[in-house]
Amino acid sequence: MGLIVALDPPEGVDGVEWCLKLVRELGDVPSGYKLGLPLALDAGVEGLRRVSEAVPPGKLLIADLKLADIGYVMSLTAKKLARAGVNALIAHAFVGVKGALDELVSTCSNLGIKLVLVALMSHPGATRFMASAYGEALRVVKEVGAWGAVLPATKPEAVREGRKLLGESVKILSPGIGAQGAEPGTALRAGADYEIVGRLVTRASNPRAVAEGLVRVYERVLGRR
């Protein structure tokens, strides 16, 4: 409950095989898995399809390509990703609605794919454009009826603000746990629905035990809310 594992293969390994091994080991312990662009480039649609077939039914499989293009290109990409077997994808709120997210929303809805929008990121450079546009980005999330929003676990006040503005119906997914500095549970306590955890799980000597430990923490946190 509450755990999404980011499958980011280290350099120099066969990315698909690395993912398959982890998905088989973690099974249905996490609520879902997230795949990134470097893997997608190595694997292509065919390789991603092999990973998606190993993910237990009912679990999220999120393609995190941080789409930020015109509607036509994002929609075409969404169709390829659907063919690869993912059931959710991440795009940027800042590309705006008309001629961009409006088309993607409708394509995702036709494909039965959940749309998740990045409203804020946590690297220092994000203060330059994204931080000042944060309120407007949250309004875009609501306006297009996105299934979820990405808000950084390293900025719990932003997660709290996001929850207030988005209401209860939009899922909040928060990366930044572990290697990027936030303690497990930080984002959930601030109102997020899922914490996205990468290396802390995937590079552990016993990934399943670490994932189970996180899920126990998350159940306690969510039980208290």
Next chain:
Amino acid sequence: MGLIVALDPPEGVDGVEWCLKLVRELGDVPSGYKLGLPLALDAGVEGLRRVSEAVPPGKLLIADLKLADIGYVMSLTAKKLARAGVNALIAHAFVGVKGALDELVSTCSNLGIKLVLVALMSHPGATRFMASAYGEALRVVKEVGAWGAVLPATKPEAVREGRKLLGESVKILSPGIGAQGAEPGTALRAGADYEIVGRLVTRASNPRAVAEGLVRVYERVLGRR
């Protein structure tokens, strides 16, 4: 001179074969070629490599994945793209510098890959975030020393403003010719170095003749500047 052909395969064809046919036909008529994310997903690094091997030496081969992530992920992506044989890539200025473009700039420089930053897009939704941040995005382009900037041919005043702010050393690449509404030559007259043309060339019954015609127009325009 001045022509970059966007290789965006139509749905339902083998994207790599479609690109190879066009590249062989167009050869060294254009100054370069641009590949997008839908093709990259279908083809993977191996498929892109086949396309890159067909591109004549000295020509641009631009991966337009509109990268918009943290530095680590964009750098990892750049390394995969270098392996695929591209010599330029497009990222978004709005992700900011620290922890994002600073790392990508240094990776691209190590790989010998040209970095091109999107400073403005032309779809209607771009007014919501990108239009008001345009000046700041141009400053990011200069600050990180990007090789080029993407500015829309459909907004020639923005191209003019961009040229003024960026000076002569930064290349300006302008999409939006043809299917998206701008007449060939519009962006070059406003100060761009390259116009990115897709369907107008690739869906023509004689793509090479159309490309040669465009190059003649561009030589005239550039000769007059």
